Amino acid sequence: MSGGITRLKEHLANQAGNVAPCPKVSSDVRKEMRNLLDNFKAAKKDKAKRAQEFEEEMVGSYRHTQYDDDEEDDDIDQRLAHERYQSWMQHEADHRRPYRQFAYGEGGSRLTHNCIGQGPSKKQAYLPEAYKEMKGYIKTLAPIWDERGVTIMCDGWTGPKDMHVINFLVYSVRGTIFHKSVDASNVLREDENYYFKLMKDVVEEIGPQRVIQIVTDNEAAVKLGGKKIMETYPHIYWTACAAYCLDLLLEDLGKRKSIHAVIEQAKEVSRFI
Template sequence: MEKVVEEAELRVKMAQLRDVPLPTSNTSSQGGSSSGLGVGSNWCGTTSSDPKKRKANPIEKAFNNNLREQLDGEIARMFYTSGLSFQFARNPHYVNAFRIACSKTLSGYHPPGYNMLRTTLLQKEKNNIKECLQPMKRAWQNKGVSVCSDGWSDAQRRPLINIMAVCESGPMFLKAINCEGECKDKFFMANLLIESIREIGPQNVVQVVTDNAPLCKAAGHIVEAKFKHIFWTPCVVHTLNLALKNICSPVLRHPEVYEQCSWISTISSDAWFIKNFIMNHNMRLSMYNDHCKLKLLFVAETRFASTIVMLKRFKQVKQGLEQMVISEQ
């Protein structure tokens, strides 16, 4: 049993994260170790026992260049080890936080921990956002509000339904409901809309906006029967998307439309075949990238005007290649 315990403790010890020293700065590593990863290295990657270490000049000492490089290395490693996007460095709150923390009046400051970020500070920020949204909510009584709802999936493929309130003062996100394991019928959808209407106030709601799916249409009729002054409105973008889809992919049951628009379906299928042929073969994709700077857009079929967007990009690619051939000639 002691042997098993020792093996388990050894596995735990080996699985722990190691304290890798920071990169050695050019000014502090002259005459010393070039890697900064030796046995005599300290936490910042400089050699602590090197007798040939160059003394810092007065200017470097005045501006704390070594300490600045250590801080830059720690911040950079925070980004790398946590997988943070480099775009986060452009966040003004990120810059202001370090500027205030580095002021002389906050010497010895420690950043908030895990529990404080997820409890106290989160609740404080939530209350602040609610206070900032109060002027927009007060406008609902005078201008009225539209309740908009749509379904989507997150990165974990969980089905979500969001509820938004839109008025003249601007849109406001209310909530997102996880519908995993639920039967999404017209009654379930109608109950979500009715609950949101009651939270906003039925007297402030003018209409309910959803897409044109039969389920949403039936739920809208239930809401209209519940509240006589509220009417259901189909989404204009979804309506246009369905119209363009019928034009780009006509069916035989509408012979007049099929006769006039069948050529679009033929061109679209040829374009999809070319795109898939290029994107699914590495050699062809490499040849395409060498001769054209425009990327082939991968637009999902459920998105707005996906076929038209794809054909427009193919036309731009063709024009670019033609201009390149003319310039070479």
């Protein structure tokens, strides 16, 4: 038998379908495993039912509430859309699905889509209003950026089907905000000049006088691009990400025979569980 903990339970419960029944399991263990599987199925159905009830409640409350003031109607629509969006986000997180459907930002190749779903409003989606609200919040950070400066953080992400997204975040004493993402999936050559241009564009968008340093991973092309930034803007420092460097260090340690054997055994245990 191969597979995870669920198939092991099905094997011990003599539940046909995915695995062969265990001929040696005791009746007590078989009964316990069947109870565990039944409880899991019941919990799964209950979760789906509650999600459907929430959806129906939100739509029903919207349809039975009418206002003469169009501006107030828009405000209610936006709140409803926000609730549906948050519910969708939680649903995605529970199922560990990639978030690539909705976050490319103003510098990406395409904007957010299909986040809120088929809402009851004629306008369907209120993401532009949320975007406008967030832009307004970012403007309130300008004084502290001018006074204390910011750090630009660059991080790449590779997903399914060779998708490559480069994220840019801005850190200040008021916290970190997402600036934009760039879809680099179809870029043929990601050399130092490519990364230099990306970083230079972000510096100009934020304001060179505000930027103190840029933090990236330690990849050769990114590193050279960071050095070009320092040459172009003498007051800006390029810094390698400490977490990335530690990750490389641990990977090198993991290549030692004695450590590699332990890691492989741990992987087998993890895959089984």
